Amino acid sequence: MAEVEYKGIKVGGSKLLLVLPLIGTIMGGLWGGFELYNRYLMMEKKIDAYVAPDLSGFDKRLEVIQSEMDMILEEVELVAGVAKELKNDLRADVRRIETIVEDTESKVKEDSRELNRDINDAVKTLKADMKALEEKIEKQIKLALENPLSNMATSK
Structure with missing residues (x-):
């Protein structure tokens, strides 16, 4: 077989x-380490050269949108305040109208009772007057019939 001798070391x-695959593995590892280091240096250069994009236009648009939103919120608050005020005014008006209606209803009921009482009193008075008048007329008829001077008492 073949033997190699180098500085007094004989290798069969x-x-x-x-040994050959071991040397290849070591060389591959060194090459991989170099590539890794080279990529690290390239990445570092790119990071150092990075410039943040100009977002001032975007910021301006955001400010415009924010100001519009603030205006809209102010208008909504104003409308909500007006609506609340209208609601409270309507509530007060409804309560006032309810009070007026209740007072009117109670007055109408009282007037109705009073009118019924007056009508009943008038009917009673009228009946009493009619009875008195009937009695008076009957008395006059009786007197007229009993009067000897009257020809009505005798038949012809």
């Missing part, structure tokens, strides 16, 4: 088959 074929 079977050991050489183990």
Whole structure:
């Protein structure tokens, strides 16, 4: 078999088959480390060269939108205040009208009772007057019939 001797070290074929892959692995690891370091340096350059985009136009639009939203909120608050005031005014008006209606209803009921009482009193008075008048007329008829001077008492 083949043997290789280097500075007094003899390496046989079977050991050489183990050393060659080991050397390849070490070289591959070194190459990978170099690539990793190179990519790190490139990334660092890109980060250093990075310039933030100009967002001033976007910020201006946001400010305009915010001012519009503030105006809308003020208008909504104003409308809500007016609506609340109208609601309270309407509530007060309704309560006042309810009071007026209740007073009117009670007056109408009282007037109705009083009118019924007056009508009943008038009917009673009228009945009493009619009875008195009937009695008076009957008395006069009786007197007229009993009067000897009257020809009505005798038949012809």
